[in-house]
Amino acid sequence: MATQSKTTSIKTAGVKTADTQTTTIALRRPGQDTARNTIILGIGLLIALAAPFVLYPVFVMKVLCFALFACAFNLLIGFAGLLSFGHAAFFGGAAYITAHSAKVWGLGPEISILLGMGFSALLGLAFGSLAIRRQGIYFAMITLALSQMVFFMALQLKFTGGEDGIQAVPRGHLFGVIDLSNSLSMYYFVLAVFLIGFAVVWRAVHSPFGQVLKAIRENEPRAVSLGYRTERYKLLAFVLSASLAGLAGGTKALVFQLASLTDVTWQMSGEVVLMTLLGGMGTLLGPVVGAAIVVTLESYLAATSMPVPVVIGAIFVVCVLVFRRGIVGELQARFGRR
Amino acid sequence: MSVADIGQFMNFNSLPKTIAVGMPCAYISATKNADRQTTRTNREGKAAPMADDIILEARGLSKEFKGFIAVKEVNLQVRRGTIHALIGPNGAGKSTVFNLLTKFLTPTRGQILYKGRDITAMKPADVALLGMVRSFQISAVFPHLSVLENVRVALQRPRGTSFHFWKPEASLYDLHDRAEELIEAVNLTPWAGHTAAELPYGRKRALEIATTLALDPEVMLLDEPLAGMGHEDIEGTAALIKRVSADRTILMVEHNLSVVAHLSDTITVLRRGEILAEGAYDVVSRNPQVMEAYMGTGEVGHA
Numbered sequence: 001m002a003t004q005s006k007t008t009s010i011k012t013a014g015v016k017t018a019d020t021q022t023t024t025i026a027l028r029r030p031g032q033d034t035a036r037n038t039i040i041l042g043i044g045l046l047i048a049l050a051a052p053f054v055l056y057p058v059f060v061m062k063v064l065c066f067a068l069f070a071c072a073f074n075l076l077i078g079f080a081g082l083l084s085f086g087h088a089a090f091f092g093g094a095a096y097i098t099a100h101s102a103k104v105w106g107l108g109p110e111i112s113i114l115l116g117m118g119f120s121a122l123l124g125l126a127f128g129s130l131a132i133r134r135q136g137i138y139f140a141m142i143t144l145a146l147s148q149m150v151f152f153m154a155l156q157l158k159f160t161g162g163e164d165g166i167q168a169v170p171r172g173h174l175f176g177v178i179d180l181s182n183s184l185s186m187y188y189f190v191l192a193v194f195l196i197g198f199a200v201v202w203r204a205v206h207s208p209f210g211q212v213l214k215a216i217r218e219n220e221p222r223a224v225s226l227g228y229r230t231e232r233y234k235l236l237a238f239v240l241s242a243s244l245a246g247l248a249g250g251t252k253a254l255v256f257q258l259a260s261l262t263d264v265t266w267q268m269s270g271e272v273v274l275m276t277l278l279g280g281m282g283t284l285l286g287p288v289v290g291a292a293i294v295v296t297l298e299s300y301l302a303a304t305s306m307p308v309p310v311v312i313g314a315i316f317v318v319c320v321l322v323f324r325r326g327i328v329g330e331l332q333a334r335f336g337r338r
Numbered sequence: 339m340s341v342a343d344i345g346q347f348m349n350f351n352s353l354p355k356t357i358a359v360g361m362p363c364a365y366i367s368a369t370k371n372a373d374r375q376t377t378r379t380n381r382e383g384k385a386a387p388m389a390d391d392i393i394l395e396a397r398g399l400s401k402e403f404k405g406f407i408a409v410k411e412v413n414l415q416v417r418r419g420t421i422h423a424l425i426g427p428n429g430a431g432k433s434t435v436f437n438l439l440t441k442f443l444t445p446t447r448g449q450i451l452y453k454g455r456d457i458t459a460m461k462p463a464d465v466a467l468l469g470m471v472r473s474f475q476i477s478a479v480f481p482h483l484s485v486l487e488n489v490r491v492a493l494q495r496p497r498g499t500s501f502h503f504w505k506p507e508a509s510l511y512d513l514h515d516r517a518e519e520l521i522e523a524v525n526l527t528p529w530a531g532h533t534a535a536e537l538p539y540g541r542k543r544a545l546e547i548a549t550t551l552a553l554d555p556e557v558m559l560l561d562e563p564l565a566g567m568g569h570e571d572i573e574g575t576a577a578l579i580k581r582v583s584a585d586r587t588i589l590m591v592e593h594n595l596s597v598v599a600h601l602s603d604t605i606t607v608l609r610r611g612e613i614l615a616e617g618a619y620d621v622v623s624r625n626p627q628v629m630e631a632y633m634g635t636g637e638v639g640h641a
Binding site: 212 | 440442461462463464466467471472473474478479480481482483487490491492494495497499500501502503504505506507509510549553
């Protein structure tokens with residue numbers, strides 16, 4: 001039918017022929033966009049590689065773990081439009097499983113982290129199937145309620161150690177060879193984990209699946225009318241996000257050699273929302289920037305007498321009032337992406 | 339469901355048409371057992387000589403919103419390969435009928451048959467997979483995707499790679515040629531690289547048609563496809579509808595009577611949720627009840 005299309009376009013024919021060529025070129029866009037992204041990523045990578053020589057490695061590792069956590073969360077809110085208020089369950093849950101595997105079962109770090117991640121994936125599947133039936137605030141409340149159940153289980157179960165958590169978790173030897181008690185080795189291991197996680201998010205966003213996800217975020221009834229069973233797409237996004245949050249949580253347990261109740265509290269769920277919004281939801285680098293800012297503030301303010309939550313809360317208020325798109329979102333809008 | 343209720347209620351109170359809301363904000367999940375039976379149906383059904391040529395049928399279709407009867411005992415038969423228009427004054431239940439047929443609303447009573455098969459209990463996405471695709475009264479585009487991406491999202495669906503989160507976006511680039519053809523068919527080529535949000539209203543409607551066409555549906559349901567378009571676009575779009583109807587069935591709700599008269603094979607007039615008259619334009623337009631219904635609201639002057 002499109003072959004006959006020329007017949008209809010009498011009126012706009014003039015406009016069309018003039019612009020056709022330029023738009024067709026603009027369409028296959030990657031060009032300068034990719035070039036700039038590569039430069040930004042290259043600089044970021046160089047900074048990450050050099051960071052442990054300048055900064056305290058454990059601090060940078062903490063930033064990386066939270067950055068990955070925020071990226072996982074962002075996959076859900078920024079690209080599927082789902083606000084989960086229970087992501088601490090996946091982060092903290094995986095931390096417990098990883099810590100237990102490494103300490104009690106004596107498994108290697110890579111297997112322990114994978115077990116933690118697998119646990120989060122299953123938990124995500126269970127939570128997701130319940131929560132995606134509802135939308136908006138109801139979705140958030142269901143995820144919050146479910147994650148509170150995980151919190152109370154962490155408090156009551158034997159293996160989690162209650163208020164004490166699981167302490168003195170051995171970092172072990174990566175693939176049985178590389179000793180991770182060396183903080184530099186551990187750092188580069190964490191960096192590698194972060195990069196893998198980030199790459200998965202990046203790929204998922206720029207995939208056929210990512211396209212459908214964005215369509216659902218933009219206009220769900222329309223996506224349904226095109227024949228997409230939107231609940232399944234949302235569920236897959238939820239499971240992916242939960243798994244990556246678990247990857248971050250498991251890694252964090254090895255970095256601090258500790259899995260504790262802090263990681264499963266609702267405050268942790270709130271913190272990741274804050275990081276993502278501050279950095280810019282729906283942007284790939286936003287959560288990384290947001291996590292870096294929040295973790296840095298927390299670390300440095302902890303040494304002063306200033307009340308941390310008040311300062312961070314104030315920053316959040318400013319963010320919502322002044323730059324709603326978040327730091328990276330605002331920069332992108334300013335310097336025009338696309 | 340409550341939002342849809344309110345929307346319908348507003349519709350009935352004859353608010354200005356631009357405000358009347360026909361689009362449901364949440365679709366109601368129907369019972370699940372029909373889900374599994376769903377199969378991809380190709381166009382071959384068409385080649386086979388069917389016992390009857392009714393592709394879509396509603397039997398005794400009714401919808402009540404908390405005691406308020408929006409659609410009452412509607413029996414509708416849409417013949418294969420025709421353009422069938424649904425007209426009626428504001429609040430006549432046209433959009434509700436649309437939402438019922440595409441399963442965005444669940445009927446209170448009645449049955450819907452698509453190609454002789456009962457789809458009353460199906461989910462809306464599955465109805466679309468069977469080849470019946472609808473548009474919306476309020477323009478339904480994906481605002482922050484480009485025009486090209488809007489069409490491509492529809493084109494990629496039959497590929498079955500839509501769950502593949504590990505594949506690059508470049509795996510979809512070979513759909514661009516087809517997408518550009520469709521975009522050209524609705525005169526949007528100069529806009530192809532823009533985001534849908536940047537388009538003027540009439541162009542959004544055109545994009546919506548292109549996106550719907552991308553699925554090559556056997557039945558297209560167009561909810562006021564010409565509303566909000568300028569004169570020059572109306573002509574082009576009406577011609578486009580005529581052209582694409584060549585190998586498919588179209589059911590549309592439309593207020594522009596001159597276009598309806600020109601395009602449709604069959605017209606069904608609804609009033610207060612009930613069918614008032616049905617037939618070709620000449621027959622329907624001479625029906626005294628129809629004239630009265632239209633004079634009553636002054637709709638006739640639309641064209």
